[in-house]
Amino acid sequence: MTTDVHQLDDGAWISVNDSREINVSDLWLLARHEFCDCEMADFLAEGVVEVGVDYPDIDARFAGRCIQCGTEGVTDWLTVGRVIDPEDGQFYGVVPESVHVPRKRTRLARPE
Amino acid sequence: MPSKVENWKSEVYGSEIREHLMEFAEEGWDAIPEDEHDAWFERFKWWGLYHQRSGQESYFMMRIGTPNGVIESGQLEVIGEIAKEYATGPVDNPEFGAAYCDWTTRQSIQLHWIKLEDVPEIFEKLESNGLSTQQACGDSWRNIVGCPVAGKDKHEHIDAWPVAEDLHEEFKGNDDYANLPRKWKVSVTGCDQGCGQGDINDLAFEPAEKDGELGFNVRVGGGLSRKEPRFARDIDVWVPPEQASDVAAGMSALFREYGDREDRFNARIKFLMDEWGPEKMRRVLQEEFVDFELPTAGEDMRDQYTYNAGHDDGHGDHVGVHEQPDGNYYVGLDVLVGRMGADDTLELAELAEEYGSGEVRLTQRQNVIVTDVPEENLDALLDEPLLEDYSPDPHPFMRGSIACTGSEFCSLSITETKNRQVRYARWLKDNVDLPDGVEDFHIHLSGCTASCAQPQIADVSLRGMKTRKDGEPVEAFDIGLGGGLGEDPHFADWVEMRVAADEVPGYIQNLLATYEDQREDGETFREFVAARDEDELQDLAEAEETSYDDPYMHNTKMTWYPYAEDDDMNASPAPTDGSGQPLPSDD
Numbered sequence: 001m002t003t004d005v006h007q008l009d010d011g012a013w014i015s016v017n018d019s020r021e022i023n024v025s026d027l028w029l030l031a032r033h034e035f036c037d038c039e040m041a042d043f044l045a046e047g048v049v050e051v052g053v054d055y056p057d058i059d060a061r062f063a064g065r066c067i068q069c070g071t072e073g074v075t076d077w078l079t080v081g082r083v084i085d086p087e088d089g090q091f092y093g094v095v096p097e098s099v100h101v102p103r104k105r106t107r108l109a110r111p112e
Numbered sequence: 113m114p115s116k117v118e119n120w121k122s123e124v125y126g127s128e129i130r131e132h133l134m135e136f137a138e139e140g141w142d143a144i145p146e147d148e149h150d151a152w153f154e155r156f157k158w159w160g161l162y163h164q165r166s167g168q169e170s171y172f173m174m175r176i177g178t179p180n181g182v183i184e185s186g187q188l189e190v191i192g193e194i195a196k197e198y199a200t201g202p203v204d205n206p207e208f209g210a211a212y213c214d215w216t217t218r219q220s221i222q223l224h225w226i227k228l229e230d231v232p233e234i235f236e237k238l239e240s241n242g243l244s245t246q247q248a249c250g251d252s253w254r255n256i257v258g259c260p261v262a263g264k265d266k267h268e269h270i271d272a273w274p275v276a277e278d279l280h281e282e283f284k285g286n287d288d289y290a291n292l293p294r295k296w297k298v299s300v301t302g303c304d305q306g307c308g309q310g311d312i313n314d315l316a317f318e319p320a321e322k323d324g325e326l327g328f329n330v331r332v333g334g335g336l337s338r339k340e341p342r343f344a345r346d347i348d349v350w351v352p353p354e355q356a357s358d359v360a361a362g363m364s365a366l367f368r369e370y371g372d373r374e375d376r377f378n379a380r381i382k383f384l385m386d387e388w389g390p391e392k393m394r395r396v397l398q399e400e401f402v403d404f405e406l407p408t409a410g411e412d413m414r415d416q417y418t419y420n421a422g423h424d425d426g427h428g429d430h431v432g433v434h435e436q437p438d439g440n441y442y443v444g445l446d447v448l449v450g451r452m453g454a455d456d457t458l459e460l461a462e463l464a465e466e467y468g469s470g471e472v473r474l475t476q477r478q479n480v481i482v483t484d485v486p487e488e489n490l491d492a493l494l495d496e497p498l499l500e501d502y503s504p505d506p507h508p509f510m511r512g513s514i515a516c517t518g519s520e521f522c523s524l525s526i527t528e529t530k531n532r533q534v535r536y537a538r539w540l541k542d543n544v545d546l547p548d549g550v551e552d553f554h555i556h557l558s559g560c561t562a563s564c565a566q567p568q569i570a571d572v573s574l575r576g577m578k579t580r581k582d583g584e585p586v587e588a589f590d591i592g593l594g595g596g597l598g599e600d601p602h603f604a605d606w607v608e609m610r611v612a613a614d615e616v617p618g619y620i621q622n623l624l625a626t627y628e629d630q631r632e633d634g635e636t637f638r639e640f641v642a643a644r645d646e647d648e649l650q651d652l653a654e655a656e657e658t659s660y661d662d663p664y665m666h667n668t669k670m671t672w673y674p675y676a677e678d679d680d681m682n683a684s685p686a687p688t689d690g691s692g693q694p695l696p697s698d699d
């Protein structure tokens with residue numbers, strides 16, 4: 001089966017194959033990013049803006065704020081987890097509070 | 113490309129959702145195909161059911177829309193009984209007990225922990241008593257709001273209640289307007305005080321006179337969500353009461369045709385208003401959506417608006433004892449953060465029958481009003497023990513508090529809200545003196561930027577955030593000051609960012625001390641804030657810890673239920689079957 005990813009309830013969470021996987025309100029630690037001037041951004045995810053699949057990664061851009069410096073905005077693409085075997089559709093989420101490096105693009109910004 | 117939600121809506125939406133919902137309810141939670149969960153939960157909203165947040169799978173929030181907040185004789189008892197029988201979750205709330213009703217900022221009712229399996233019985237009970245959950249959530253005409261004492265108020269120009277009732281009849285269950293790009297919020301105001309809060313709705317009817325005739329001016333495009341607050345804008349149209357429904361039909365058809373269905377974040381009509389401006393909005397409405405000549409705007413009454421206008425010289429928030437034009441009285445009772453236990457709700461229903469006409473109304477400040485109380489019954493009503501908890505003469509910190517649902521149930525939340533606001537209000541009451549003459553002080557607390565507690569139109573606005581304390585993440589709030597409605601509505605200015613939740617009461621204490629110290633004679637808090645620039649506002653007060661103790665600092669959203677003894681996500685019993693027994697979860 002194809003991996004079905006979307007954001008719902010106005011960006012409150014990410015659904016992967018009809019299972020709620022990633023929620024807002026987590027703090028994400030961002031390195032080598034352009035979100036703000038902090039070396040490591042302490043980013044509070046307030047809303048999911050966009051989701052994408054770049055097999056095996058599930059990617060998302062979040063709206064939120066660096067709670068260190070106060071900068072607000074939308075992140076570049078973050079890998080929020082992986083679906084390694086599309087057949088079983090099992091999602092393996094990343095740990096938000098470990099270090100993440102945002103990327104400029106993902107393959108499929110609007111998966112089917 | 114239409115959004116995913118639009119695709120689901122084009123398959124099944126509106127009234128027809130009901131038969132599927134009923135089928136699933138008969139067969140049980142497990143009957144919903146796993147790969148159709150998202151689509152069905154999106155659709156269930158149209159029937160007033162909103163799937164609760166992560167960790168609470170299979171439980172629903174149920175919203176009952178009561179137009180203009182009017183709960184007719186007999187209905188409150190039904191609501192209390194339903195809450196008592198069906199709205200009990202696996203764990204009690206430490207402030208509010210096992211079962212409770214929420215009176216909301218849009219004059220609706222919310223129940224929580226509803227099981228799908230109970231929906232048919234609940235619907236039957238509601239509907240046989242003239243109540244409904246239809247279109248209470250979802251992309252359609254939402255509950256119509258207005259002045260809660262419409263038809264019973266001395267300040268009234270037009271009785272807006274029949275108009276609101278008309279709109280409700282016309283647009284609930286009307287297939288032509290069942291599937292809109294997004295929610296559609298309508299307000300009808302008939303009194304000269306502005307308590308319909310039209311300015312923050314998608315479509316507002318406000319009292320205005322044209323050639324000696326009373327009717328409404330029309331405003332479009334208000335809303336608070338997503339850090340994009342907008343006041344509704346004047347589209348230079350006046351309608352007589354009997355044509356309000358035609359203009360409303362035209363406006364919502366315009367939204368249906370021109371609203372953005374590709375990007376839900378851009379869908380509310382406020383964004384179309386940004387793009388078009390009021391002149392084009394009027395022109396398109398006239399040319400394509402109504403078949404009569406729209407009169408230009410009449411003379412409005414905004415210069416008389418007192419509601420949430422920063423000074424209180426009108427009927428204010430409707431709390432207290434007020435005479436009706438028919439010589440009876442209405443008695444507004446303060447419900448702290450809008451939540452009332454099921455037993456108290458049943459008791460209130462009894463009091464309303466005994467002393468009034470049985471009717472109870474909900475305000476947009478999360479309070480209740482017992483109407484139609486004859487003068488000779490007043491003293492006995494005021495002596496009732498229930499009114500000690502729900503006072504007609506509450507302390508300003510009690511009556512001024514509004515809080516949204518927050519991390520207890522809501523997916524979008526960043527922080528805990530209602531229980532915390534209860535604790536804030538109590539601490540402030542016990543520890544902080546309001547400056548002389550200040551009887552009205554509004555503190556609105558929302559757990560995220562969606563702004564369901566309408567934080568931007570309060571004296572003190574609190575919006576859910578996080579910060580670190582000693583390196584640890586804790587719940588926090590951005591603090592805004594000086595918002596309100598009235599003739600010249602104003603959104604709060606955000607002044608202090610990311611204040612740890614346990615330092616907010618100290619901030620407010622210091623703020624009020626500065627206000628008392630520095631204010632000019634008779635200067636209201638709103639004027640005091642308006643008279644200061646950004647730097648001056650930032651210097652007004654420091655946040656600090658006090659004797660206030662906050663049990664909800666610990667990132668409540670990461671729990672399955674913030675008040676459970678074992679609150680770890682893995683300790684959640686959800687999803688459960690119809691009798692509350694845990695089911696194997698799908699992951």
Ligand code: HEM
Nearest residue numbers: 010173216217218220335336337517521522523562563564
């Ligand atoms: C489970 C609980 C709730 C959820 C998930 C929820 C969701 C949302 C969302 C996503 C928004 C912002 C997006 C938008 O404007 O459409 C919003 C705004 C709003 N909601 Fe809620 N809400 C909840 C409870 C409530 C309650 C109890 C009320 C009162 C009836 C309410 C009234 C409002 C108001 C007044 C706004 C902001 C004004 C506006 O932009 O129109 N919400 N809500």
Ligand code: SF4
Nearest residue numbers: 516522525559560564
């Ligand atoms: S303001 Fe945010 S946290 Fe509060 S109920 Fe609305 S969506 Fe939930």
Ligand SMILES: [Zn+2]
Nearest residue numbers: 036038066069
């Ligand atoms: Zn930063």
